[in-house]
Amino acid sequence: MLIFEHSRPGRRNRSQFSTIKAEKQNIPQNLLRKSPMLLPEASEMDVVRHYTRLSQKNFSIDTEFYPLGSCTMKYNPRACNALAMLPQFLARHPLAPEDTGQGFLACMYELQEILKDVTGMAGVSLTPMAGAQGELIGVMMIRAYHEARGDKKRTEIIVPDAAHGTNPATAVMCGYKVVEIATDKEGNVDMAALKAAVGPQTAGLMLTNPSTLGVFEKNVSEMSRIVHDAGGLLYYDGANLNAVLGKVKPGDMGFDVIHINLHKTFSTPHGGGGPGAAPVGVAERLLPYLPVPMVAYEKGVYRWLTEKDVPHTIGRLSAHMGNAGVLLRAYVYVRLLGAKGMNRVSEYATLNANYLMAELSKVGFEIAFPTRRASHEFIVTLKEIKEKTGVTAMNLAKRLLDKGYHAPTTYFPILIPECLLIEPAETESKETLDAFAAAMKEILVEIQEQAEMVKSAPHDMPLRKLDDVKAARELDLTWKP
Amino acid sequence: MLIFEHSRPGRRNRSQFSTIKAEKQNIPQNLLRKSPMLLPEASEMDVVRHYTRLSQKNFSIDTEFYPLGSCTMKYNPRACNALAMLPQFLARHPLAPEDTGQGFLACMYELQEILKDVTGMAGVSLTPMAGAQGELIGVMMIRAYHEARGDKKRTEIIVPDAAHGTNPATAVMCGYKVVEIATDKEGNVDMAALKAAVGPQTAGLMLTNPSTLGVFEKNVSEMSRIVHDAGGLLYYDGANLNAVLGKVKPGDMGFDVIHINLHKTFSTPHGGGGPGAAPVGVAERLLPYLPVPMVAYEKGVYRWLTEKDVPHTIGRLSAHMGNAGVLLRAYVYVRLLGAKGMNRVSEYATLNANYLMAELSKVGFEIAFPTRRASHEFIVTLKEIKEKTGVTAMNLAKRLLDKGYHAPTTYFPILIPECLLIEPAETESKETLDAFAAAMKEILVEIQEQAEMVKSAPHDMPLRKLDDVKAARELDLTWKP
Amino acid sequence: MPFIPHTEEDVKEMLASIGASSIEELFDEIPPDLKTGALTRVPPGMSEMEISRLMLERAQADGFYLSFIGAGAYEHHIPAAVWQITTRGEFYSSYTPYQAEASQGTLQLLYEYQTMMASLTGMDVSNASLYDGATALAEAALMAVRQHKTSRRILVPRTVHPAYRKVLHAIVRNQDIEVVEIPFCPESGQVLLEHLEPFGQEDFAALVIPQPNFFGVLEQVDAMTDWAHKKHSSVIAVVNPMSLAMLVPPGEWGAQGADIAVGEGQPLGIPLSSGGPYFGFMTCKHDLVRQMPGRIIGRTVDLDNKPGFVLTLQAREQHIRRSKATSNICTNQGLMVTAATIYMSLLGPEGLRQVAAQSHANMLQLTEQLEKLPGVKRVYSGSCFHEVTLTLPGPVNEILQALKEQRILGGLNLQEHYPELNNALLVCATETKTADDLNKYSEMLGKILKKYG
Amino acid sequence: MPFIPHTEEDVKEMLASIGASSIEELFDEIPPDLKTGALTRVPPGMSEMEISRLMLERAQADGFYLSFIGAGAYEHHIPAAVWQITTRGEFYSSYTPYQAEASQGTLQLLYEYQTMMASLTGMDVSNASLYDGATALAEAALMAVRQHKTSRRILVPRTVHPAYRKVLHAIVRNQDIEVVEIPFCPESGQVLLEHLEPFGQEDFAALVIPQPNFFGVLEQVDAMTDWAHKKHSSVIAVVNPMSLAMLVPPGEWGAQGADIAVGEGQPLGIPLSSGGPYFGFMTCKHDLVRQMPGRIIGRTVDLDNKPGFVLTLQAREQHIRRSKATSNICTNQGLMVTAATIYMSLLGPEGLRQVAAQSHANMLQLTEQLEKLPGVKRVYSGSCFHEVTLTLPGPVNEILQALKEQRILGGLNLQEHYPELNNALLVCATETKTADDLNKYSEMLGKILKKYG
C-alpha cells in the first residue's frame, strides 16, 4: 500500500500545525498556488506505521550480511550517528560566523589533516559530496593544471576497461575524450595497451588500485612513470582504499590526485543511496587548484579558506561546504579507530576476502583470477555454470536473497562474464563467512539438481522476480490518484 | 539464534573498552570474583544485528493494529520520546540539588496540577511506577486514614468480580481480606451483593469505571453513597480513564483516591512490558497521606516535598521519585493535546469502540452486553461458537495474528466465557477498523468452513502455536552453554 | 486533533452505523450529573514545534554538571547503540508479550536477560524485572517471609540504602512484617558478626546484605551469609550489578550462597534521568522460583518443535491467581531491561569488568587526592568499590554549594540520613571521570577548603 | 580492535585455509617499496566514551543562536518522527537498491518521493535526488544543452543564489558551455523583460528563473517563462520547495510551464548542520525524462503480477552507459530523501501550506518592526516570501557582530556577493520564530543602531 492510499481528504496531523493563524499575507494573486499538492493527508501514526513497515522490507547491514563488491558495506558504528546528530551540530547554519562553530570546524580541520596522512597527499579538500563528484573535481584540477601551463592539446583521459562507470562518465563531464585500455589475463592493466595509448594528448590516467577486479596493479610504479613521462597526471580512484589503508599511500605510488569514499572506507552509512562524502587529496603541484572551502587553523582559530585564499581554485562544487554531517561521522569513526585501528582495517578486510575466496574455491566456484591474492574483494565467475546449466550470476544472486544474504555485485566489472564481485569487509566474522560459503555451496547443489528453481529465484522473499523490462517500457514513475 | 550463540571466547568490542589500564586496585582477595560471567563476547555489529532482527519479530503499535482491551494501545507520539531524552534530562542525577533541575521540576509540577484537574482530586503524587503500585499506594492511604482515626476493625476491601487481577492482589498486599461481589446481567455491579458485603468491616471498595466489561457503572453514585455511609472509602482504578477523559472526573463521582495509568491514557509507551507511571490523586481527606516526594512551587522556585513537609505520608515507594522519564513523556503528550485535545480523546475512543462493536455485531459476532453502550472497549463472546464448533477465543486470537492484527485481550474479564475484550483506541482510523472487521468476518467464515485450520492457528507467523504446558513443566529459564 | 485521524465524513458514517446522532450521545449512559468533566486547568494545546522549544529551553536551563554523586544511581557511559535500538518502534511501542507468537523479539530478549542476570549474580533463575531496586528488596522480603512460614522478621543493616529501607518499611508494614535494623561498626563501616549476634536470638525470615553498602564499603558477605543460614534463615543480597564484574556474586557467598539477589539495574545502560525509569532485578535459587514475583520467560517449542519463548509460571501472577498471587505487579520495566540486555551484550564480560575496574581505580585515585587536602579523611576502614565516605573540615552543604558554583556536584551529604555523621560526604567516581576531572575536583575542593583551614 | 570481530583462533584457522602464514603475507603482491603506509599523524584510538565526551564538549562550545540567516538554507521545525524513522538501521545502513526484491522499502519510498516532488513542482517526473540545489542547477543546464542541440548558452540572472552560479560555472565550464549573467532591476529586485531582451538576440539553450530569488523577492515568472519559450529555449526553475506550498509551481508558469525544476531539498525536513548533507531535487516534463541524471524508480510487477518497484531507465546511468551517461552521478542523497518523504507525509498539504504561510507572515511582521527603526529600509519593492533585503544605517558586519554578542545571528551581509549593495542585509524569518523572537531581534537591533542614529 502506498502512503497516498492511507490518505483521506480533510485528515489532519494537528501537532504539526501552527497554533496561531498566519494573518499577514502579501503575495500577488497571480503568484499564489491554486492547484492541489499530492501529499498524503494522514495521521502521524499512519505515517510512522507505514514507513516503519516499509523499512522492514529492506536488507541492510544492520540486519544482513551484504557482500557487495566495490561498495565496502561495513558496519556503521552507531556512535558516529549519535555524535554527528548532537543538537548543536544539527542547528548550526552553514553561513553562521566561524566563531560560532569552532567545535565543528576543529573536527573538519583534524579530518583534513588525518586524510593527508592516510593518502600521503599534500593537501585535502572535504567538499566533494560523493565519489563521482570527487572524480569530477579531481579531473577538473588536472585540467586546470594543464591549462595554467598553457598546455591545451591534452584532450584525452585514459581509463582501464575494468574501471567503474563513473570514471569515463566523469572524464566526459570534464570535456575529455575517454581512451579505454584493456586488462591482461592476470587482471593487471595491459602495459602494451597503456604505452600505445599514452601521448602528448594524454591529460591523465584514472586508476583504481586495488582494481575493481580485486587485485593490486603490480605495475603501478611503471604506469605512473609512463604517464608522467608523457606529461599526464595520475588520478587515484580511492573507492578501494579499504584494501590498503595504512599499508600503501597513494601519494607514495606517484598519484597526483585522489578521492576517498568516506561512505566506504570510513564507514559512513550508505543510507539506501547516499549521502556520501569523498574528499580529494592532491600532490604539491595541484595544491593551488583545490576546491573551496577548506579549513585553516591559525593562531588558535579555525577559519574557512575561500577564493581569496586560494585564487586559482577550481571553485565551489557545492552550495556550502559539502556533506558536513557525513564528514562528522567519518571523523568520529577515525578517532574511534586511531592509527592502529585503521591499519587493521585493511588487514582484516584482506583476510576476510582471501579466506572467503579460498572457501568458495574449495566449494567448487570458479575464481576469476585464481593465481592472484584477493585484495579486499574478489571475483567469482559463473561462465561455465551458465554454459552448462543456463543459470546466470543474477539467478544465483536472487537465490542468495532467499537464504538471507544480500547478493554480491553482479555483472561488474563488465569484462568478466557472469561475474560476482564479492567484498566481505572486515567487520564480518568468520562464522558469517562460513555460513555464507555454506549457502553458496547449497546453491551449487541446487543448480545441479534443480536449475529451474534457481532460475526463478527468489522464492522466499515477499516479492518474486520483478519485471525490469516492463518498468522501462511502460514508465510508471509517479502515482496517480 | 541466541545472542550467546554469536559469542566467541576472546572476541572483543574494543570501542567500549577503556584506553587506559586501571592500575589501582584494593579489593580483598576473598571478595574478588573468580567465576566467569555468561555474557556474550560479540562485536558491536553482531549485537546490533541480533537485536535489530529480534525487534522485527514483534508486533507493536508502530507496525500493527493492537486492539488489546484494558491496555489502551494508542499511538505513542515520537516527540514525547525525543523530548524526554534530551541529553540534559538524561544526565540529571536524582539527588542533584533542586536548583540544577528547575526546568525538569517545572514539568513535574505542571503535570501534577494538570492531573488534579483531570481527576478532580485535591492532590496528586507522581511517584507510583505502574498501575499496580498506584493501587498499592492508594489502598495504603485508605488504610492510613482508618488507622489515623483509630478505626482498626476495617479488614476488608470489596472488589467486583470483573476487576483486574491487580485489585485483589493489591488489597492482600495491604493486609486486607478481599470480598468479591458479583456483576448483574447488564454488566453493572450487583447492588444487592454490594449492600450485603458492606459493613463496619469495610475499609473500602475498588472500582474500575467504565468497568473492564466495557460499560459505565450506572449506579456509581449510589455505590459511593453506600460505601461512604458504611465508613469505607472509594478507590478508582483509573486504567480506563481514556473512556471518560474530560467528560467525568472521578473526584466528582465521590471517589477518594485514584490512580491513572499514564502508559494508557497519556500514551507513554508500553515498551514490551513497561515502564509505566501511575500517579495517584486523592480527595481532601487523604491529602496528608500522599507518598513523597511531590513537587511544590514557592516564590518562583520548585522544590521537593519530603517527609518533613508531609509528616503523615505513607512514605516512599521508590528509591527516588518514580519513573521521571515516563512522566516527562506524559507531560509532553498532555501539552500537545491541551484541554480540547484531551476531551476529544474519550470522544473518539468511544466512537471507535461503539463503531467497531456495531460492525462486528453486524458481521455476526455475539456482543456480551448488546444493550449497553460500549465505553472505549467492549466484549465479544465466542461461547456459542465454541459450543458449536469447538473453536475458542484463543484460536480466533491466533488466527488474527495471521491476518496482521494483534489479538484482543482474551479470557479477561474472567466472568465472561470465551471472551475477547476489544479496545481500538482513538488513534486508529475508520479504514483500519473496517479492515479489522473484515478480517474478523473472514475468520467467522473460516470457522464455519475450516474449523480445524482455525484451531491450529497461527499459520503465517514465523512460529506456530507455542507449547505453554511444556514451558511450565520443563522449566527452561536460562540458557546453558 | 492531534493523533486522532477521523475526518468529518468518517464520523458521520460511523455514527450512522452505530445508529447515534452525535458522539455525545454515546455517553448517554453516564448520569448527567456526573458529566462535569470540562478541563479548566489544562492549558491549550501546543504544536510539536512549540513544546519542543519549551522543553529544549528547560533542558538547557538545567544544563550539565561534573557529578560525583552516586548513592544508588550511577553515571556510566552508555553505548550509542543501546538506546538507538531500544527505542525502535517494535520494542518501544509493543505490549507485554501475552501473544507469544507475535512477541518473539521481546520474549527472546527477556530470556537472554534472565540468563545474563542469573550468571552475573551467580543464581539459578531471574525474573524479567521489578520496578526498581528498592521495591525489589521489598518483594524479596515478602518472598522470604512466605518461604520461612514461621517468622515475619527481617533483619536489615543500617548500611543498606536509606531509601530502600524506607520503601521496604512502607510496603511490608501492612503485612505485619517486622523490619529490624542492625547497627554497624563505626570504624570499618561494616556490619560485623558481633552486631548480628544479638538479633539472632529470635527467629527471623531473612537477613539482608548490601554489597557494596551505602557507604561504598564492602561487607564481609561470607560470614554474614553463613551466620544467617546457620539460623535457618534466608539471605537477601542487595547488590550493584556493575560491581559484580569484580566481586564475588551473591550465589557464591559463604558456604551456600545467598538465596535471593536483588538490586537496582540502572548501572547497566540506563540513564540517570532524575531517578527513573530504572529497573529492579531479582534472581534466586531454583527452589524459590515459584515464590518469585513478576514475569518469567521460559523456552519451549511450537507445534513443529521449533524453539520459541513464552511467559511461563503465570499461575504465580495476579492476572491468574488474583488475591493469591505472589505480588500485585503487572506492568514492570520491560524497556529498561531491553536496554540493559543490549548494554551487557555490547560490553561483554571483559567490557563490564573494565568499567568496574576503572570505576574502582578512579575512586581510589580520587580518594588519594582528596585525602591530601587538610581535614579530609576517609571515615571507614573497609575497602570500597567506587564510592567512599569522607569527612570534610567544614559544613558539607556550604562546601557543596561552593563546588556547585564551579559546576561540580561534589557528592551526597550523609547527615540527613545518618544524623550521627557530622560533615560526612559520600563521593562516587565511575569510569566516566578522567584524570582531569579528578584533578579539577580536588583542586576546587582544595581552594574552597582554604576557608576552613 | 574496534569493529573487527576476529579472535586469534579465527585468524589462525582462516590463514590455514588460505595457505598463508600471516596476514602480512596476503599483501605480498604489493611491491615492497610501495608499502610505506604507517600512519603517523592519525592520533591513537579513543573509546566511544572518550570521543563522546569530546564531541559533546565541542557541540556545547558551539552552542545555539537565535538565527535569522537564510540565504539558501532554512531553519524549519522537523517533526521528531522524521529522523527517528530515517535512522532506523534498515534505511540508514542499506545500499542503493540494486537488488529490488531485497530493497522494496527504499524503492517504494523513493517512488512516493518522486510522486510528491512532481506534484509539488507541478511537473511530470522526478528523479530520486542529486547532491544539492547548486549541482542540480548545473545538471539541469547540461540537460538543457543536450536537449537544445545547437546552443550552448545558458542565461542566468544575477538574482540566482551566488553560490549556485559559482557551482554552475565550475561544472559546465569544461564542456564549453557559456553562462551569461542577466542584470536585475535595482528598484524591484526582479529581472524584468527589459533586462532579458538584449540577451535574446542570440540563441540560448535555457533561461534560469529563481523563485523566490536570492534577495527573497518573487520574480515575474510567467512573463519570463513565456519569453524564453518564445525563443525556443528551455526554462529551468530554481525553487524553494517550501515556498511551493504557497506559490504557483514551475509546471504552471506562463503558458506552458517550466521545463525543468530544480532546487535545494533541505527545507523539507533536513537539519541545517553546517551545510549538509542536504539534497538536490529535479523534476521535469515527461519528454525530458531520458535526459535526466540520477536514479529513477519505476513501478512494475513481479512474476506473480504483484506490484513492486525497481530502479529504471538505468541505461541513462554511468554504470551502464559509462562515458555516454547523462551524468557521472552514482551515490546520491538517499537518506535525505527518506527524511524529506517522511517530513512531507507528516505535514501533508495543509501542514506544508501552514509552514509556508507562517514563515511568510513572520517575514512581513519582522520587516514591519525593523522598518520602524531609523535608517532601516527595504531595498526592493518586489513581494517577498520569507526573506527580505534591508539596508542598515551602518556597517553590516559591525552590527551583526553586536547582535551576535546577544546570541542573535541577524542575517547575511550581501556586500560580499553584490559589491554594489552597501550596508545591505538579507534577513529570513521562518515559522520557527515566535513573536518574542521577532521582538527580541527588533529591540536589540534598535539598541545597537542608536550608535548610528
Ligand SMILES: Cc1ncc(COP(=O)(O)O)c(C=O)c1O
Ligand atoms: C570503484 C568505484 N569508483 C567510483 C565510485 C563512485 O563513488 P560514488 O558512488 O560515491 O559516487 C564507486 C562507487 O560505487 C566505485 O565503486
Ligand SMILES: Cc1ncc(COP(=O)(O)O)c(C=O)c1O
Ligand atoms: C483495569 C486495570 N487495572 C489495573 C491495571 C494494572 O496496571 P499496571 O499494569 O500498570 O500495573 C491494569 C493493567 O493492565 C488494568 O487494565
